[in-house]
Amino acid sequence: MVMLVPRLATITYFSGRKGGTGKSTLAANQAIALSMALKTNVVLMDFGIDSTQTSSRLLGINPDRPGALDFMLGLVKDVNQVLVRSNVVPSVFVIPPGSLKSWDLWGSSISVNQAFNALRNLIITTSRITNAQVALIDLPASIDDVVVIPALINTNIINLVMDYANYADIVLAELDNSIVRPMMDKLKLNPIVNVILNKWLPGLDAVEAKARAFAHNGEVFVLPTSPIVQYLTSTLKPIVLYEPKGSLERFVKEFNRMNNELTKQVKALLGFQ
Numbered sequence: 279m280v281m282l283v284p285r286l287a288t289i290t291y292f293s294g295r296k297g298g299t300g301k302s303t304l305a306a307n308q309a310i311a312l313s314m315a316l317k318t319n320v321v322l323m324d325f326g327i328d329s330t331q332t333s334s335r336l337l338g339i340n341p342d343r344p345g346a347l348d349f350m351l352g353l354v355k356d357v358n359q360v361l362v363r364s365n366v367v368p369s370v371f372v373i374p375p376g377s378l379k380s381w382d383l384w385g386s387s388i389s390v391n392q393a394f395n396a397l398r399n400l401i402i403t404t405s406r407i408t409n410a411q412v413a414l415i416d417l418p419a420s421i422d423d424v425v426v427i428p429a430l431i432n433t434n435i436i437n438l439v440m441d442y443a444n445y446a447d448i449v450l451a452e453l454d455n456s457i458v459r460p461m462m463d464k465l466k467l468n469p470i471v472n473v474i475l476n477k478w479l480p481g482l483d484a485v486e487a488k489a490r491a492f493a494h495n496g497e498v499f500v501l502p503t504s505p506i507v508q509y510l511t512s513t514l515k516p517i518v519l520y521e522p523k524g525s526l527e528r529f530v531k532e533f534n535r536m537n538n539e540l541t542k543q544v545k546a547l548l549g550f551q
């Protein structure tokens with residue numbers, strides 16, 4: 279019997295409308311870490327429209343060039359023009375957000391269906407060109423942006439990235455009701471959904487137990503607050519390239535645990551032994 283398995287796993291970082299939860303920091307560093315763990319090329323698609331384009335910058339890319347949105351709107355037809363190899367880690371490729379803003383998207387009459395097809399085309403073509411087996415999608419803090427739903431529908435592993443806060447379960451319940459469950463029930467999709475509770479501080483109430491209900495076929499990960507993580511990200515340096523000491527050591531311990539688990543999830547999806 280021939281087993282059909284996808285040759286590409288897509289992992290998306292999503293936080294609903296809440297910004298600053300750590301999506302870009304985690305996506306950029308995980309692009310490097312997963313590329314090393316799986317010994318494969320990785321593509322990171324940065325949809326940080328209207329924002330600081332942190333994940334592109336962390337991988338050494340000046341995002342001031344055509345990118346994902348230019349391709350999705352048909353302004354750039356050749357994927358090679360929006361794809362850049364990271365000069366920090368050569369096994370990582372980046373598609374920066376591009377020169378458009380989200381209001382350019384609303385002005386254009388692109389439908390969800392067209393956006394879905396354009397994004398699918400972008401993912402498949404870039405993975406062929408780069409020979410990448412993993413694509414990471416860094417989403418903006420939005421739920422009604424034209425790219426958000428098409429990206430989630432194209433995704434095998436959804437990482438819901440939340441601030442570690444007492445109200446995290448309320449935010450998670452809303453995303454679960456309005457987005458994750460309709461994807462499963464109406465579209466019959468079966469993504470792995472992990473919950474990442476980022477910026478944990480000592481003394482905060484335990485929210486892991488409540489978060490577990492929203493991790494479908496997936497895990498809950500808790501990452502501590504680390505001033506060194508904030509410093510490195512602010513100075514555009516990938517965490518994984520530095521010797522872990524102090525608060526960075528505590529962060530990296532949990533980050534690595536999460537990475538091992540994600541690596542297993544990807545291997546299972548791709549049918550690795």
Ligand SMILES: Nc1ncnc2c1ncn2[C@@H]1O[C@H](COP(=O)(O)OP(=O)(O)O)[C@@H](O)[C@H]1O
Binds near residue numbers: 297299476
């Ligand atoms: N675990 C952490 N500890 C401390 N600071 C963090 C941590 N994770 C992220 N940050 C900081 O939070 C800010 C927002 O992160 P970012 O990745 O840009 O979030 P998002 O992409 O979700 O908007 C950045 O300054 C980043 O350095």
Ligand SMILES: [Mg+2]
Binds near residue numbers: 303418
């Ligand atoms: Mg971001």
